[in-house]
Amino acid sequence: MRKITLKHKPPEGLARQLAEDLNPSQREAAAAPDGYNLILAGPGSGKTRVITYRVAWLIGRGVPAESILLVTFTRRASREMVGRLGGLVGNEAGRVWAGTFHHVGNRLLRRSARELGFEPNFTILDGEDQTDLLRLAMDDGGLASKNKLAPKPSQVQHLISFALNTRKSLEEAVAETAGDLVEWTAEIQQVAEAYAARKLASNCMDYDDLLVLWLKLLNEHPARLAEQGKMFRHILVDEMQDTNALQIEVVEKLAAAGAGNLTAVGDDAQSIYRFRGADYDNILKFPDRHPGSRIFRLDVNYRSTPQIVALTQASIACNQTGFPKSLVSTRPDGLKPVVVAVADVYEEAALVCQEILETRDRGVPLSEMAVLYRNHYDSVVLQGELLARNIPYNVRSGIRFFEQAHVKDVLAFLRVVLNPRDEASWRRLLLLLPGIGPAKAGAVYQKLASSGDPFSAVAAAGTMAAVPPKSRGLFAAFVNDLNLIRATDPENRPAAAIQAVLAGGYPATIRQRYDKPENRLKDVEQFAVLAAKYESLERLVADLMLAGDLYGVDASGGEDPTDLLVLSSVHQAKGLEWSHVFVIRLVDDGFPNRRAVDEPGGEEEERRIFYVAVSRAKNELMLSYPSTISRGGYGPTVFSTPSRFITEVDPELYERAELEHDFEVLEIEAKPGDGDDERPTK
DNA sequence: ATGTGCGGAATTTTT
DNA sequence: TTCCGCACAT
Ligand SMILES: Nc1ncnc2c1ncn2[C@@H]1O[C@H](COP(=O)(O)OP(=O)(O)OP(=O)(O)O)[C@@H](O)[C@H]1O
Numbered sequence: 033m034r035k036i037t038l039k040h041k042p043p044e045g046l047a048r049q050l051a052e053d054l055n056p057s058q059r060e061a062a063a064a065p066d067g068y069n070l071i072l073a074g075p076g077s078g079k080t081r082v083i084t085y086r087v088a089w090l091i092g093r094g095v096p097a098e099s100i101l102l103v104t105f106t107r108r109a110s111r112e113m114v115g116r117l118g119g120l121v122g123n124e125a126g127r128v129w130a131g132t133f134h135h136v137g138n139r140l141l142r143r144s145a146r147e148l149g150f151e152p153n154f155t156i157l158d159g160e161d162q163t164d165l166l167r168l169a170m171d172d173g174g175l176a177s178k179n180k181l182a183p184k185p186s187q188v189q190h191l192i193s194f195a196l197n198t199r200k201s202l203e204e205a206v207a208e209t210a211g212d213l214v215e216w217t218a219e220i221q222q223v224a225e226a227y228a229a230r231k232l233a234s235n236c237m238d239y240d241d242l243l244v245l246w247l248k249l250l251n252e253h254p255a256r257l258a259e260q261g262k263m264f265r266h267i268l269v270d271e272m273q274d275t276n277a278l279q280i281e282v283v284e285k286l287a288a289a290g291a292g293n294l295t296a297v298g299d300d301a302q303s304i305y306r307f308r309g310a311d312y313d314n315i316l317k318f319p320d321r322h323p324g325s326r327i328f329r330l331d332v333n334y335r336s337t338p339q340i341v342a343l344t345q346a347s348i349a350c351n352q353t354g355f356p357k358s359l360v361s362t363r364p365d366g367l368k369p370v371v372v373a374v375a376d377v378y379e380e381a382a383l384v385c386q387e388i389l390e391t392r393d394r395g396v397p398l399s400e401m402a403v404l405y406r407n408h409y410d411s412v413v414l415q416g417e418l419l420a421r422n423i424p425y426n427v428r429s430g431i432r433f434f435e436q437a438h439v440k441d442v443l444a445f446l447r448v449v450l451n452p453r454d455e456a457s458w459r460r461l462l463l464l465l466p467g468i469g470p471a472k473a474g475a476v477y478q479k480l481a482s483s484g485d486p487f488s489a490v491a492a493a494g495t496m497a498a499v500p501p502k503s504r505g506l507f508a509a510f511v512n513d514l515n516l517i518r519a520t521d522p523e524n525r526p527a528a529a530i531q532a533v534l535a536g537g538y539p540a541t542i543r544q545r546y547d548k549p550e551n552r553l554k555d556v557e558q559f560a561v562l563a564a565k566y567e568s569l570e571r572l573v574a575d576l577m578l579a580g581d582l583y584g585v586d587a588s589g590g591e592d593p594t595d596l597l598v599l600s601s602v603h604q605a606k607g608l609e610w611s612h613v614f615v616i617r618l619v620d621d622g623f624p625n626r627r628a629v630d631e632p633g634g635e636e637e638e639r640r641i642f643y644v645a646v647s648r649a650k651n652e653l654m655l656s657y658p659s660t661i662s663r664g665g666y667g668p669t670v671f672s673t674p675s676r677f678i679t680e681v682d683p684e685l686y687e688r689a690e691l692e693h694d695f696e697v698l699e700i701e702a703k704p705g706d707g708d709d710e711r712p713t714k
Numbered sequence: 715a716t717g718t719g720c721g722g723a724a725t726t727t728t729t
Numbered sequence: 730t731t732c733c734g735c736a737c738a739t
Contacts, residue, residue, distance in 0.1 A: 106728095106729085107729095134729050158729095159729090242729085304727075307728080308727085407725080432728095467716070470715085578729070628726070667730095
């Protein structure tokens with residue numbers, strides 16, 4: 033037989049870019065041989081760049097893009113990396129399996145849901161849905177809320193999740209993180225089981241399931257393990273320091289079952305997700321787990337001025353644990369970071385706004401500036417001031433877009449269409465009807481669940497009998513709305529389904545139950561616009577439930593909606609950079625967080641959070657703290673202590689700014705024709 | 715069984 | 730300030 037060889041050329045210009053855009057140690061890491069590789073380096077040293085170029089390099093060598101798994105920490109990071117990859121290798125970039133652990137788990141579980149007892153149309157539960165189902169499970173599972181000392185649903189939720197993510201038993205998790213609840217361990221265990229049963233019965237998975245069930249699939253179905261091992265010939269994990277035991281087990285299992293090619297990238301000093309089970313030993317012990325693996329270090333910082341690097345390095349040096357890394361800035365000298373004490377949170381907001389406006393006047397776009405804070409509520413006073421001064425901004429903390437009650441209501445309509453067994457969504461919809469409370473909602477759901485076809489059951493006479501007489505009219509209208517929604521071919525045209533929700537009784541419900549109904553209706557319209565980009569309801573809903581970066585408030589008041597100031601929690605700022613960074617509310621009890629410092633290892637975790645915050649700045653960094661603070665707007669105003677993260681470093685490393693006040697003289701304009709015997713000026 | 719109104723408690727960080 | 734749980738009236 034004749035052999036024909038198809039010739040493949042590496043993408044145009046890739047070789048040149050690999051040579052020009054990377055320094056020698058970065059290049060060495062990007063072009064590391066197959067096998068287990070660890071890239072351990074400080075902030076701004078080009079880790080993200082290296083991992084992106086490594087993927088490009090692999091593709092350039094003929095590795096099929098679809099056999100590469102690139103695990104990122106956020107969806108935003110994945111989008112950015114795929115975008116940059118597109119610039120290097122063109123269309124191939126889109127075929128890489130890029131996403132967070134949860135995204136990839138979701139995609140894979142859709143294919144294999146049946147092997148785990150689920151249907152492929154399972155829905156993903158967000159935190160609130162989880163709490164709702166857990167509350168029901170607590171009623172089932174012997175944790176009646178009567179007892180004052182009994183754990184609260186949110187506590188139980190956290191414990192169950194923490195145990196799963198750390199691969200510890202519930203006993204261990206309780207003993208470690210909530211010692212006062214040890215006597216409840218048996219009940220919590222029971223609740224966990226009842227909760228899992230409810231999820232299975234309603235064909236729903238929570239965030240943890242996307243990992244737990246993925247691992248279960250790999251453990252219990254050898255064919256799937258072999259298949260996925262083959263599928264992912266190269267695995268790359270960004271932000272390795274914030275992976276937890278569960279995630280590590282999944283990737284390492286995949287790598288071992290496949291080609292044994294795993295590249296891990298990260299910085300133990302930037303590990304800030306301990307509350308979610310992250311453990312930076314996952315990165316530090318990588319060489320122990322994989323004898324013979326290569327380690328790459330990068331110690332040139334391309335991001336920040338030497339002055340900023342000096343402060344960040346001095347701060348992290350206060351931690352006793354962690355792997356020390358040298359870091360040298362390549363940038364020209366800049367200004368020292370500035371530390372300002374302000375009188376109170378209002379003065380802080382005014383100061384930050386003024387600095388931002390002046391910086392913008394000097395030609396720096398708003399999108400090159402960010403205000404970072406430890407706790408979401410640290411941003412609310414500033415938001416008020418930004419609104420008053422017409423500075424457009426984008427918030428990345430707090431409630432996500434889809435977590436707002438009205439968006440969740442609309443989502444519930446879509447979700448029951450998608451997965452008619454979705455208990456959380458049925459309950460949510462039923463509870464919107466006046467006269468139907470938890471008991472009736474439960475009874476109706478039972479009728480739906482026990483029938484083969486919930487949609488005919490919901491319209492059946494027997495179901496109506498369970499509805500109190502005075503609610504029957506509204507219930508019938510609700511059933512009618514559901515039918516109209518289902519008639520729009522919602523699976524393939526999600527936007528039309530949302531329009532159908534808006535055409536039914538739901539807007540009246542919004543007006544009756546919620547404040548600011550017009551704003552909320554606008555959000556729903558916005559949701560429809562977003563949905564119009566999708567041709568699959570399943571993908572829309574899954575994307576939304578996993579959309580960690582889509583927040584509610586997008587106050588783009590200005591003319592140029594693309595130039596927005598960023599307000600972000602430090603956690604959401606991970607991996608990002610801005611020219612000018614403002615870190616606010618640097619008071620002890622706030623940043624570091626008061627509750628965190630009491631936990632063992634808590635102070636060092638908080639210091640890492642501070643480290644992440646200050647290392648986001650490229651050119652200028654301002655740290656501010658109010659000298660007086662009233663806790664959250666209630667309670668008395670007290671003197672505050674400046675954050676230990678400021679006071680513990682050498683004062684030579686920053687410049688202290690004095691705040692002066694300049695009152696523009698108020699001239700009362702005399703109206704022409706007025707006499708001179710006016711009221712006295714104040 | 716629902717819904718309202720009171721009092722007390724409490725606020726990390728997120729997929 | 731807001732949210733949650735509880736007691737009471739419907
Ligand atoms: N060799 C290089 N030459 C010029 N600029 C570079 C080089 N490597 C990285 N940079 C730039 O330095 C900045 C930081 O890079 P990158 O975000 O990849 O760092 P990182 O190590 O991932 O940081 P972090 O740990 O903070 O997420 C980016 O603006 C990047 O473009």
